Amino acid sequence: MATPTPARVLVIGLDPYRVPGPWDPEPVATAVAESMARFAERGIGARSCLIGLDGIDDAEAVVTSALRDQVWECVVVGGGLRKEDEQLELFEAIVNLVHRYAPDAAIAFNRTPSDVVEAATRWLC
Template identity: 40%
Template sequence: MKQSQAKKVLFVGQQPETVDFSDPALPPGFDAAKIHAGIAVGMQQMADRGWHADLCLVRPDESATEALERQLATTSYDCVVIGGGIRIPPKSLLLFERLLNAVHRAAPNAAIALNTSPPDTADAAARWLKVD
C-alpha cells in the first residue's frame, strides 16, 4: 500500500491577548486562556490525523497580512483554516478580507476552510482535504 504524504495545514488565528472580549459578536465567557486551550486541542486533533499543522497567530492590524504571507512562504499548504475570531466579529471584516486575499495570492492551490471555534479546526480542514 502506497503511503500518502502528510497533509499540511495552516491554522490562522488572532493572538488571543489582542481580542476584544467585550465585543458582543463573540461568544460570552471567552478569554485568552480558553482560546489558547482551544487552539491546543485543534492542533492536537490535526496531529492525531497525521497532518503537519502550523499555527500563525496575527495581530488585528496591518502587520497581520505580512505575518501570514511570511508563514505561507515557508511551506506549501494543502489547506489554510482561518479562525472564527477573525471571521465572526463585524469589526474584523477588513482584517478577514486582507487575510483571505493574502492566502489567495501566496497559496493559490491551498483550500481555504473556516472554523467556528479552535476545537473544530481539524474538522474544518477535513471538509476540504482529500484524505486517502
C-alpha cells in the same frame, strides 16, 4: 513505494492573549493547543499563525510569511477574523493573501476554536 507526504494545514487566527477587552483568553488558547494536538494525532502537519490585535504585528506580513513558508493543502481562517465587523478589512486582506500565496490550497472556515480539525478535514483528500 514512497510514503505519502502528510497533508499540511495552516490555521490563521487571532492570538487570544493579544485581543483587547475584558475576557479570559485561556479557554481559546487551550482549544487551539488541543486542535494542534488532534492534527498531529491524525498525521496531519499543521501550523498555527496567530496574529494580535494590539497593534504590534504587521498582520499582513505575518500571514504572508506563513503562507510562503511551504505549500499548504488547506488554510483555515478562524472565526475571530470573520465574525466581527471590526475585522472585515483584515479578513478580506487575509483571504486575498491566501488566494495569492497559496492558490492551490483549499480555504476552510471553522465555527469555534474546537472544530478547526473538522473544518480542515472537510477539504483534505
